[in-house]
Amino acid sequence: MSDAGKPAPAPEPAHDRGRELREVNERLRELVASLRSEKDRLGEPRPAAPTAPPPAARAGEGADVDRKRLEAELALAHEAVAHAQVERDRLRARTSELEAENQRLSDDYVALQERSTALTQLYVALERLHGAASRAEALAAIQEIVINLVGSEELAVFERRNGVLALVHAFGVAPRVLDAATAGEGAIARAAATGSAYVAGRGAPAGPGEEDLTAAIPLRAWDGVQGVLAIFRLLGHKPGLDEGDHAVFELLSAHAGVALRLREPRAGFTP
Amino acid sequence: MDRKKILLVDDSSTVLLMERMILSKSEYDVVTAKDGQEGVEKALAERPDLILMDVVMPRMDGYEACRRIRAQEDTKGIPVIMVTTRGELQSVETGYASGCTDYVTKPINGLELLAKVKSCLGQ
Numbered sequence: 001m002s003d004a005g006k007p008a009p010a011p012e013p014a015h016d017r018g019r020e021l022r023e024v025n026e027r028l029r030e031l032v033a034s035l036r037s038e039k040d041r042l043g044e045p046r047p048a049a050p051t052a053p054p055p056a057a058r059a060g061e062g063a064d065v066d067r068k069r070l071e072a073e074l075a076l077a078h079e080a081v082a083h084a085q086v087e088r089d090r091l092r093a094r095t096s097e098l099e100a101e102n103q104r105l106s107d108d109y110v111a112l113q114e115r116s117t118a119l120t121q122l123y124v125a126l127e128r129l130h131g132a133a134s135r136a137e138a139l140a141a142i143q144e145i146v147i148n149l150v151g152s153e154e155l156a157v158f159e160r161r162n163g164v165l166a167l168v169h170a171f172g173v174a175p176r177v178l179d180a181a182t183a184g185e186g187a188i189a190r191a192a193a194t195g196s197a198y199v200a201g202r203g204a205p206a207g208p209g210e211e212d213l214t215a216a217i218p219l220r221a222w223d224g225v226q227g228v229l230a231i232f233r234l235l236g237h238k239p240g241l242d243e244g245d246h247a248v249f250e251l252l253s254a255h256a257g258v259a260l261r262l263r264e265p266r267a268g269f270t271p
Numbered sequence: 272m273d274r275k276k277i278l279l280v281d282d283s284s285t286v287l288l289m290e291r292m293i294l295s296k297s298e299y300d301v302v303t304a305k306d307g308q309e310g311v312e313k314a315l316a317e318r319p320d321l322i323l324m325d326v327v328m329p330r331m332d333g334y335e336a337c338r339r340i341r342a343q344e345d346t347k348g349i350p351v352i353m354v355t356t357r358g359e360l361q362s363v364e365t366g367y368a369s370g371c372t373d374y375v376t377k378p379i380n381g382l383e384l385l386a387k388v389k390s391c392l393g394q
Contacts, residue, residue, distance in 0.1 A: 110382060117381035120292045128285050144285040151378040153356060235356055237376050 021088045028081050035074045042067045118244035121149045122251055129255050135263035139169045142256050146231055147171075150245050152214060154232035156181075158188065159219075159260070165192055165228065173232055180209045181230065191216035192228045197249060199241065214241070217249050219257030226257035275392050276300040278317060280310035280336065281325035281354065286377070290323055290354075293381045294388065307331030311339045314346045321391055323384075324371070326355040326362070334369040341370035350391040354379065 042063055125145045132138035139157060146155045154172040158165040158181055165181050165188070181188035186207025187198040198206065198216040206213045212232045219227045229252055234240070277299045279290050291301050302317050304310040307324075308331040314322060322340065326333040333353055340346045353366040353374035366374050373387050 113382040113385075114380075116296070117293070117379075120289060120381065121378075124285055124288045124292065127288060141285070144283050147356065148283055148285050148289065148377050148379070151356075235377070238378070 129259040138259045151235045151238040152231045156230045159227035186210045188216045188230050191218045195225045221257040221261040275320040278319035278322045280304045282328045307336030310336045322351045337369040
């Protein structure tokens with residue numbers, strides 16, 4: 001009987017269905033084997049009887065009837081086996097479909113969680129930058145964002161002062177590493193001059209002394225580039241930058257400079 | 272199902288906000304402490320179902336806070352997950368030696384954090 005048009009059976013654990021099918025197959029194999037054995041036994045030539053007395057003739061007729069019955073049962077068993085094999089194949093195909101669907105849903109869930117984490121990071125970064133009550137708090141927020149959201153404990157913040165880059169905050173970086181930037185050389189100075197971010201492995205190489213530089217992010221304010229955030233080595237267990245990190249970089253570029261600028265202790269400052 | 276209470280111990284407002292937002296999606300009640308000392312006190316006062324503990328903090332670091340939580344009868348059974356920027360083996364071993372149940376590394380991955388929290392809570 002065809003199963004077309006029937007509603008799909010309720011999903012069962014794949015291992016239960018497999019075990020059930022194996023048991024059905026095993027029982028059918030035993031039945032077929034016993035039927036074949038019986039058929040062979042009945043089909044064996046019997047010792048010739050000198051005479052065929054009426055009782056023996058009746059016994060022969062009875063054996064014929066038994067054989068026909070067993071042959072019919074064997075045919076039915078073959079049909080049942082064939083049906084079971086079709087059902088088994090259908091269930092295997094359905095199991096594969098469900099496993100593929102399960103994998104797809106699982107992948108979707110992971111992707112959604114990753115997206116959710118990335119959005120949460122952006123929200124937290126914005127909240128911290130613009131929630132800062134002072135310039136010192138804004139710098140501390142930038143540092144915390146780099147350490148805890150990007151994953152680096154080596155960073156420096158430069159600001160433009162009278163046309164040159166001045167170091168205003170550093171964490172975990174040796175001062176000599178920053179000399180090139182304040183001298184107007186290297187990738188950090190280039191990020192300030194061009195307004196384009198430097199990311200290791202992309203575009204122009206870093207300058208001398210900047211071998212550990214991972215990113216130099218221009219910090220923008222209303223009238224251009226306010227400064228640069230330099231991020232050096234990532235934490236040891238972090239394999240590299242991902243999309244979420246680049247989103248945080250963009251956010252820092254757009255908002256960190258503004259957050260610092262708004263908190264400058266300049267009398268009468270208006271953006 | 273009872274809402275589980277989680278104590279977040281970290282001196283970084285950024286981390287506290289990040290953890291709070293990740294956990295709030297799963298409907299946990301959250302209390303916070305800003306250093307290890309306060310964490311030990313809050314653990315006693317609040318009796319949370321789980322503690323997420325930073326390592327490097329002022330006044331008392333996460334290892335010492337974890338040892339003190341383990342040393343007190345009322346809090347010794349609370350699972351503690353260390354949240355650390357130090358992913359290297361030695362730091363992890365130090366964490367386990369102090370009595371922590373598990374650890375996650377910063378930057379926090381929401382999926383990993385939720386999975387470990389649920390595992391520690393038997394969910």
